[in-house]
Amino acid sequence: MMTNSLTRTRAEKSPLIKVESRNELSFTFQIKGKAFQQGYLFLNPQMKELFPFNEDLCSVTFIDDDEVPHSAIYHKMRGYMVCLTFNEWWEKKKVCEGDTVSIELIDLAARTYRLKVLNGAMVKTTVPAGENVELRIASVSDTSISYNEHNLEVLRRMVKGEFSPFRETSLIQLGEELAAGICSEELLSLKTCFGVSTYFHQVQTARMVMDKLNGRALLADEVGLGKTIEAGLILKEYLLRGMARKVLILTPASLITQWQQELKTKFDLSFKNHLEINDWEDSDLVIASLDTAKSQKNQSTVQKIKYDLLIVDEAHKLKNRKTKNWKFVNSINTKYLLMLTATPIQNDMIELFNLISILKPGHLSTVQKFKDDFLAERDKRLPKNSTKLREMLADIMIRHRRADTLIKFPQRYVHTHAVDLNPDEAELYRELTDFIRKRYFTLPTHKNPRGINRLTLILLQKLMGSSTHALAKALDKMIASNFYKDDFDHSLKRLLDMARNVKHSKKGQVLMEIVRSLNEKVIIFTQFRGTQDYLVKMLEEDGYSVAVFNGQLSQVEKDRCIEDFRGSKQILVSTESGGEGRNLQFCKVLVNFDLPWNPMRIEQRIGRIHRLGQNEDVHIINLSARDTIESYVLELLDKKINLFRLIIGELEMILGNMHSKRTLEQIIIDIVTMSPNQDAMKRKFKTLGNKLEKALQTHNDITQAQEEIFNGE
Amino acid sequence: MDMVGISRRECEPGIWAAKIPEAEQAFFNGFEVLKFTFDREQAELHRDLELICEGSFLLRKIIEKLAELPRVSRLFSLKAPAVPPQGSAHELRVVSDNVYYRPRVVFNFKVQFECDQRREKLYSVLADTASDILGVEDGLYNVDMSEFSETPQEGMKIGESNTDILRLYLQACQKLEESLASEVTELREWGDEQCSENLKVFEAYLDEQKHELLKKKENVSFHLYFFQKEEEIDRLIDNLEEERKRKLSELRDKFSVRVKIGLVNSVVLYTPTVGVASHKPRKTGDKKLMPAFASTSGFETRSAIQ
Secondary structure (H helix, E strand, O other): OOOOHHHOOHHHHOOOOOEEEEEOOEEEEEOOOOOOOOOEEEOOHHHHOOOOOOOOEEEEEEEEOOOOEEEEEEEOOOOEEEOOOHHHHHHHOOOOOOOEEEEEEEEOOOOEEEEEEOOOOOOOOOOOOOOOOOOOOOOOOOOOEEEOOHHHHHHHHHHHOOOOOHHHHHHHHHHHHHHHHOOOOOOHHHHHOOOOOOOHHHHHHHHHHHHOOOOEEEEOOOOOOOHHHHHHHHHHHHHHOOOOOOEEEEEOHHHHHHHHHHHHHHHOOOOEEOOOOOOOOOOOEEEEEHHHHOOOOOHHHHHHOEEEEEEEOOHHHHOOOOOHHHHHHHHOEEEEEEEEOOOOOOOOHHHHHHHHHHHOOOOOOOHHHHHHHHEOOOOOOOEOOHHHHHHHHOOOEEOOOHHHOOOOOOOEEEEEEEEOOOHHHHHHHHHHHHHHHHHOOOOOOOOOOOOOOHHHHHHHHHHHHHOHHHHHHHHHHHHHOOOOOOHHHHHHHHHHHHHHHOOOOHHHHHHHHHHHHOOOOEEEEOOOHHHHHHHHHHHHHOOOOEEEEOOOOOHHHHHHHHHHHHOOOOEEEEOOOOOOOOOOOOOOEEEEOOOOOOHHHHHHHHHOOOOOOOOOOEEEEEEEEOOOHHHHHHHHHHHHOOHHHOOOOHHHHHHHOOOOOOOHHHHHHHHHHHOOOHHHHHHHHHHHHHHHHHHHHHHHHHHHHHHHHHHOO | OHHHOOEEEEEEOOEEEEEOOHHHHOOOOOOOEEEEEOOHHHHHHOOOOEEOOOOOHHHHHHHHHHHOOOOEEEEEEOOOOEOOOOOOOOOOOOEEEEEEEEEEEEEEEEEEEEEOEEEEEEEEEEEEOOOOEEEEEEOOOOOOHHHEEOOOOOOOEEOOOOOOHHHHHHHHHHHHHHHHHHHHHHHHHHHHHHHHHHHHHHHHHHHHHHHHHHHHHHHHOOOOOHHHHHHHHHHHHHHHHHHHHHHHHHHHHHHOOEEEEEEEEEEEEEEEEEEEOOOOOOOOOOOOOOOOOOOOOOOOOOOOOO
8 A cells, every 4th residue: 555655765666666475486566656557567686587588678478367468578677667558457457556466477488477466455376386377368459460579689779779880771671672662563583584585374374373363273284385484483473572481392203303403594493302301391492203202201291391382293193082192282281382284184074173172172062063064974074064164264274275375386397317327337236236135134143243234234225326436435444444354344345346446437427418518506416425525526627616515514614615606606516414494596406416215305405496485497307327226216206206396395295195104215125125136126116106106196185175175176 | 791791702794702601601502602693694694693683582582681680770960950849748848059969769660461462561650759759651761861960960969868769669569550450450351251261162062072972871881892881981071071170270371360560670860959948857646757768888877769
């Protein structure tokens, strides 16, 4: 109770509060003076023990017995709290001077305390030590608003008089204004794309996904229209606007490196693949194969993470909701989701339903209802009520056709030169093939630990298909290594001698004739450095200016090489790494001096010059030696699946229709190594050719069916 | 870069190389040496360079880094002295010929709104310590440096303010929250609407699925393998319930409103003011109990704002 104000002692005049009782977790005091009403709580040393914080300024929350929170700032040095709503509490509870109030610790980590008036009675409040107190907050104030901890650091500086030069303060302000001003209509990601000519349909897609589809969409443009670019634009836009931080991209394993490179070179984004990360949770930008992400080792970790954006490439692999793939992707927690596929329907309309169910469950109602409403009885790929279906799909799917984009797609012209090997080359080829066929199943054993392994044998076969110079170089290294110290060694030496004795390469001669007939820039691809060295020497001796590109060059050297080719040099001789992500569309002629057995690599070579952005028709010149494995491979790819005339991206879809667990290259290797003779090999290649033709036909059927569904044609 | 201790040099025209201290390397993706340019054409030619320009990721990272640095400055107006605005007590004042610097405090805030979509807005609150007037404006406060200096004029005192900076900050926050209230309410209503719409579609879908499964279960009892099939259907129904819970939680999280307020920086603006003799504090219940507090750096007892 307050004494008469005329006779108040010094202690009574002081705003510091006298503690009535105290224990580890609480204290009670008699409230006095106007300080509290004005929002101030002064702490004496006893009370300060209940606020054991290190910072000069910190936030503290008081919860009153109506569960209303009161936010205060504690000035440790000066020993007081300031809170604007103490007065409200005072009035609500009709607190008077002299009333006893208790402050009780609820949660030290959250810096939360209970504030109670004890009806004027001096009652000791005790909280049993160690008892957990449940924090219940039902606030009338807006709990959706929070403040950065950083704010108090700014205040602390002001309180302490730690002023900085204005240029520093204004620089921070400028940064925030830049970042805020960036929320404009224009896509920010466009400003920092490299080597990307973005087309209207791509920009339109990006805007539509962000503005209308809330970041969840099926990107189903036809092949060759740049779905990856669209996904990249959306991804980068979300990152730049701060709307996404944690991103996961799931792709087939074979495309991981390609995605990584494209994102880096075109969008300046560095993604890590699953081999480069220690912890899925710690890495913000990750790209992985679906199989890796859903593996037993990683699945539960990935499912626990809250992603901002998930991109699934080749999403048609999720067409069956009963598969682990579907269930896994459906279980990933993500705010935004992009699914990319040029073929959302391959065999059955239900596949489309299953894809949409991941994006927006219930959008197409249930399976049964979807079947009843939209499936035609005669053909699972054809819809009824297609107009209504298209309307519903417009809220979740974006699909552009090449015909709709008004983009001029240049033609690919293919010129194949079948070359007859010189007699010495032909003999070497036969000897080597025979050698490989006999040795292929002779694995290294404990008696013969230094047998050549299968990969090496296949490599020798490929080297021969490239050039005798590449073969000679490899054989030389193998012999010099002293590893093959058995009868193989004698055979290898014989082959090496034969290779060295080959005077002229027929393919080389044909190449020179071709180059002499052209009066423009040419890219020549080869798989092997040995062949590259030979070609460069031959061309330079003939007076041509040659730029040389391979994986051994440093980044700076690579840049310079491309610039030289763009500038003064007429010919670029490159290994497979050539031009990745670089704009080589100023060149229109490409020569495949040798052919990889993996058609995707051939596609990638062609894609350096024939892609969106190329305005002129391109010419692809293939060199292959008759009656060699390369000639059979070329026939398969050219005649059976029309590889060189496909739109970029179609090849993979066609190969996918083979439904084989082995890649095409693996199938080819098996044919080469398991055929007892040349005739048997030819027959097997023919069978493979038939399968590829069928795969192409299936692809064409699917394309047509989709035209009917999505465009009513 | 100076502010975080990064040294740099121009190694070629338009191309810079910066040495990153170990403490900052993690932030800059592990780079020890960062080569960068502000010129897009250079960056296109030399793909090993990092581009800093509007829309570049690196610029965003730099701005993020800057935002972590707390900064406060003070500026002194070069304008002629003026009479201070009246305080809340409307009484006759005696004006003296003393001129002193009167402080006003600018709090620059960044407000992030998040409810599915995310946007940021900037506000400034200018607090006049003499009149307790707090005004909230859109955008950060722009100082015209032609009107200010970082050093005070000789001979002019910095006036005492009876305002507690912490209280002033809290009042600024309160004012800001008041100005945001309608926007937050609108956003919350939108979020609630979206959440319930999405949930409605999803629940209808789940209910329909459950209904179909139950129908299947009825039919199954006529078959020999009905135990196994029934079990399977029960499992599917349980899965639907799990999915319902998960989706509900996801939707609530996605459409809940979150507003985060950050103090970008603060500037104390000192304005030359013609002195007003301050009245002596009266010993009444209306007395504003707010003594001035000294800073810890050994200043004489004055307002924390000095």
